[in-house]
Amino acid sequence: MEKKELSKVYNPKDVEERIYETWQKNGYFHAKVDKSKKPFTIVMPPPNITGKLHMGHALDDTIQDIIIRFKRMQGYNALWVPGTDHASIATEAKITEQLRKEGISKDDMTREEFLERAWAWKEEYGGNIVSQIKKLGSSCDWSRQRFTLDEGCSKAVREFFVRLYEKGLIYKGERLINWCPKCKTSISDSEVNFEEKDGHFWHIKYKIENSDEYLTVATTRPETMFGDTALAVNPNDDRYKRFIGKNVMIPVVGRVIPIIADDYVDIEVGTGVLKITPAHDPNDFEVGARHNLPIINVMNDDATMNENAGEYSGLDRYVARKKLVENLKESGHLEQIKDIKHNVGTCYRCSSVVEPRISNQWFVKMKDLAKPAIECVKKGTTSFIPERFSKIYYHWLENIKDWCISRQLWWGHRIPVWYCADCGHMNVSRGDVKKCEKCSSENIHQEEDTLDTWFSSGLWPFSVLGWPEKTPELDYFYPTDVLVTGYDIIFFWVVKMVFSSLEMTKREPFKNILIHGLVRDSRGRKMSKSLGNGVDPLEIIEKYGADALRFSLMMGNSPGNDFRFFNEKVESCRNFANKIWNAARFVHMNIDGENVTGDLPQNMSITDKWIVSRFSKTAKEVTECLEKFELGVAAQKLYDFIWDEFCDWYIEFSKISGDKNVLLWTIKNILVILHPFMPFITEEIWQSFPHDGETIMLCKYPVYAENLNDEKAEESVKILVSVIKSVRNMRREKNVQHGKKIALYIETENSNYESILSENSNILIKLAGLKNISVSKKVDIPQSITVINDFVKICVPIDDIVDRAEETARLKKEQENVLKQLEQVENRLKDEKFISRAPQKIIDGAKENAEILRQKLRKIEQSIEDLK
């Protein structure tokens, strides 16, 4: 802040970048192991390297930055570890797309060539999001920045994999998994989104062998008929009992399959007959397993039909479906078609319809891992904020299925398994394997598949601190204190961190899980690319400043709840920043060139004692809120204190009387207490005042002090304020001209009040616009306006506030004004077009308005009459 030329308006662009660079240059964000201090640790949820900063990040990072700055100022050794996620499927899709635009197919590349390309891509774009996070003011320790695919994290991944494998918790097997035909990889259950889509129920007749009878099956996916290996009915279904054990012929396909009985079949649903296709439906897979049915896969990895589909081989699944339905119709096997709406699984990355598919994949056995993760929250070692999210967490973990961790992708951690071509042994190893540990053959090759991204990000809280090495950082900063994330990511990520950490480190990864909601657009819709309704935080920062954005994300936000983003809200927070800026200008006007230290003097006036006491209490409340992670409430309290109590009242008092040291003390403390929320402007102003230390960032966070508390001063100011407000109110009601001084008589039998009011009459005179004031035990003025407020009786002689001639003139002017308005409304009501076309509500409103104006006019006329 330049002392000579104080701009009337705060301009964040002149400030933010410069200050952030200074902070970084001086290493204020860096935390090192120091056993003399208590650590406080947050690891940042790593954004994808494909990503661009969106409002979700802005919210998440603002919350973390406020907490970490608060804790740092409280004296903790506060560490915030940043980093990025390789996001295997998302990044691979982007690179494949980029290649496609260049006319290159991924299939024409070797794995090595592709990875080279991917790393180059990471170098080029991976840094973007990091620089964007910095623009928010995030005080992360950038010297400790990590990447889920860096050397250390890769080592952690192998350690984790091998340990789970050795414990028998990882296995490979043929299972039915979700297959994305576009990404050409398996995906886990939690990566499938269900979308309601229009579809059809095709009722197909399966003719019973050696009979003219047939069974009708309803299906939504007729093309899977090629993989049917049975029809199933409920054993208690009287309609079909007699068919059990007989065979039917699959229409068109011509293969003969048995009719079996299984309780899974619901008599009420559809026709009560179910076709069993174990290779393409999870339930059928289980039924098939119970009855030892063969498994026939009918599709390729791109969802075209394979050789088992005969003449349909090579056709896309939907083309094949259409053709098959035609064929069924022609051959008389199609009984009817019903339109239905049904939920279809889609890929969470590319939205393609997922195909359940039998495949050889790697899995983690989840049951034993889930138990301690449930316990950890039940015991309260780790707590959700708000608490209700623990219910969702329990429910998910209690019903967990095995986790499919292998992906048919290249960008990621390659599974550390080497197959021996000679003896068939599977070598599972932390290090690279050169020869088979069993037969010493060198004819080995590594598993082609990579691991699910969440397999590595599940290790994030401890891998970033050096695990599996026993680093001093891990020993000191771990477990972390709080994880800040959105509820949408609890299943994907939070649970994985908890069970991974408990299994590997025997510790919970974090003590608290602070859950926030989604940032929605002003109409309450999710911000999304397809809707084009996303608000770019960088544009907001450009226009209003990072401090305003941060504060607007906190005001009225409460843990776990979604909240809507409005430009108007940011604007009001920008105004708040400007308010503080101008308050600082006022303080400068008063202290510059004078010997003001900002130390509290021995003897203080009542208003000085009041603001100091109020500040101390506010500090207490704000700290309590922050400790409980109630950031929105804390922000509101700061806003109210700074704007209402400090700016609107204390600064006005200080223009009349007051100690300049107190003025400086208060604003400096305000800057410090507000700093975690608005780091840039507070630093800028703090630097402009006399100060000890290099940066506001390292100031001690204000605390409540008993000796600053002054109930008497607070009570006294309350009385002064009540009188001022009553007088202002009366002036307004009686339309006393602005600037007109009035005489005031106050009656009170309380001698304490009497002395407070008398001693501070200068304040009352100035702020209530008085000519003079008289305070006594008894006031008796017959011709007066009287107001009784909570504390005293206030009288104003009537002649004193009403200059008859002036008042008459004012009323006549008002009369003209109202007449004009009334004329307008009446004209509108006479307008035929208006009456016939406007909604009834608007018309009624206008009629009402006209009536109000007529009444007002009558009152004004009466008042003019009274004044004569």
Add this chain to the structure above:
RNA sequence: GGGAGCAUAGCUCAGUUGGUUAGAGCACUUGCCUUACAAGCAAGGGGUCACAGGUUCGAGUCCUGUUGUUCCCACCA
């Protein structure tokens, strides 16, 4: 089918172990460029806290039910 959230001013939302007269921002009305700030100041209007019961001296807050709404999970042959 199972679970959770939400319902408070015209709009968007706070309101934390129950406590006088329910708050903020924006919008609205009125008057002010009052020497920090018009991105401002002062005053004001506007709420049966979804509905119905219950607990209590006292309920926006706790309990039960109802309605509306959003979301999550599961399933949909």
